[in-house]
Amino acid sequence: MSVRVRFAPSPTGFVHIGSLRTALYNYLFAKQNNGKYIIRVEDTDQTRLVEDAVEGMIRSMEWAGILHDEGPFIENHKIVQKGEYGPYIQSERLSIYSKYVDQLIDSGNAYYCFCSRERLDDLRETQRSRGETSRYDGHCRNLDINEAKKRVEEGEEHVVRLKLPENKDITFEDVVRGTVTFNTSDLDDQVLIKTDGYPTYHFAVIIDDHLMEITHIIRGEEWLSSTPKHVNLYEAFGWEAPKYVHLPNILNSEKKKLSKRQGDVAVEDFNRKGYLPEALVNYITLLGWSPDDEREIFNMSELIEHFHLERVSKSGGVFDVQKLNWMNNHYIKEADDDRLTQLAMKYVIGSGIINDEDEKNKYDWVKSIVVLVKEKLDYMMQITQYVQEFINDEIEVLEDEAKEMIAMEHVKVLLTEFDARLKDLEKFDAESIKQVIKSLQKDLGIKGKNLFMPIRVGVTGTVHGSDLVETIKILGKEKTSKRLNSIIIKL
Numbered sequence: 001m002s003v004r005v006r007f008a009p010s011p012t013g014f015v016h017i018g019s020l021r022t023a024l025y026n027y028l029f030a031k032q033n034n035g036k037y038i039i040r041v042e043d044t045d046q047t048r049l050v051e052d053a054v055e056g057m058i059r060s061m062e063w064a065g066i067l068h069d070e071g072p073f074i075e076n077h078k079i080v081q082k083g084e085y086g087p088y089i090q091s092e093r094l095s096i097y098s099k100y101v102d103q104l105i106d107s108g109n110a111y112y113c114f115c116s117r118e119r120l121d122d123l124r125e126t127q128r129s130r131g132e133t134s135r136y137d138g139h140c141r142n143l144d145i146n147e148a149k150k151r152v153e154e155g156e157e158h159v160v161r162l163k164l165p166e167n168k169d170i171t172f173e174d175v176v177r178g179t180v181t182f183n184t185s186d187l188d189d190q191v192l193i194k195t196d197g198y199p200t201y202h203f204a205v206i207i208d209d210h211l212m213e214i215t216h217i218i219r220g221e222e223w224l225s226s227t228p229k230h231v232n233l234y235e236a237f238g239w240e241a242p243k244y245v246h247l248p249n250i251l252n253s254e255k256k257k258l259s260k261r262q263g264d265v266a267v268e269d270f271n272r273k274g275y276l277p278e279a280l281v282n283y284i285t286l287l288g289w290s291p292d293d294e295r296e297i298f299n300m301s302e303l304i305e306h307f308h309l310e311r312v313s314k315s316g317g318v319f320d321v322q323k324l325n326w327m328n329n330h331y332i333k334e335a336d337d338d339r340l341t342q343l344a345m346k347y348v349i350g351s352g353i354i355n356d357e358d359e360k361n362k363y364d365w366v367k368s369i370v371v372l373v374k375e376k377l378d379y380m381m382q383i384t385q386y387v388q389e390f391i392n393d394e395i396e397v398l399e400d401e402a403k404e405m406i407a408m409e410h411v412k413v414l415l416t417e418f419d420a421r422l423k424d425l426e427k428f429d430a431e432s433i434k435q436v437i438k439s440l441q442k443d444l445g446i447k448g449k450n451l452f453m454p455i456r457v458g459v460t461g462t463v464h465g466s467d468l469v470e471t472i473k474i475l476g477k478e479k480t481s482k483r484l485n486s487i488i489i490k491l
Ligand code: GLU
Pocket: 007, 008, 009, 010, 042, 201, 205, 218, 219, 220, 223
């Protein structure tokens, strides 16, 4: 039987990096088994839908390079569905579910429940005040089926509930957790069909996974306690359940589940800041899975080769943004300069440092800055602060260390002479600039720190920075001169 796996997001907004990891593990497992990776949209909770969330999700996945074989795709700004097991959007499958509900009711594995919201609220309140977990008390469990059907036909508001056997152990195998057992006395008679006629997740997921011939369910551990209900439903239908793989949570530094409150957790946030998708993918794969050696850097095809479900850990990995930054910096250093520059342009224009019309003229200039500073970047958005440093014609010296450097006696002559010799250059390239500095060393008898630091402060205002000669080259003859003079005048 060939492997078929699915990522089944509910379109409730942004894509959490935990969801990206779930999608990724599904994808890697499918690809290494020549199987199919499917996206199915679980939108049966109509109250939680967020407009455009499906498009956003698909775009995030495309950005990350986690490409599905079946499901919804975006073509010409529209969602189109591809694959032989569709529709892949649950709200378009309502007619499919209804037939299976009848089957469950007739076989005694589900029942109509007419309890009003008030009754259920009171029940919950009473259970809470007694310190009990809130669950349905079985009030409608044993209604006469014909009586119940009549009430339904008469239009009485109702839901359909799963009829779990009493006090029965339900056991299943989980690839990560081994044998897992729950007793039905700890489980609720789950609502399968809501008053609005929509199935709940628990019902739709069973029907769809079965009809879509899903072989492995790889999902977050928050679904583990729902699995016995699902297993019970498979049994009720006489279907074979898929294999289960419950992934550990991604944790924050306090070892709690990573949530939006702790800063960036959405794939969109990382995309927006200019993280490279291959870095994010590489990093999140390691939050829950580890290879059998110390290796950390993997591209997608290497992940497909090395990833193993058997090595997914039970305990969650801690999301460490420093580590992600380190990895992203690694990928930035390796990336093609034009790719980085195109990304950089977006930020440089977005922050207003240059305008749209200048885009073509300034491309090479931005590229030279990217090449100069890329080893310092954690993510591409940071490029703006570096580009900004090349903008002003005049500079201010604010740091004490820098002030000391230009307070030295020889500095006025040094900078004046430097300016004059640069002006004489025909070619303003790195080699010529280097020669000018060398000639100053020889002619003025100044060397080392006393030579380089005042020049650096004279052109940048600070003692820190990237390669000096490259910086001067990028600034250009005119701006370098203006900057030097804005300092010289104050000496
Ligand atoms: N729709 C569920 C979610 O949003 C999917 C759970 C599953 O994979 O079964 O997480």
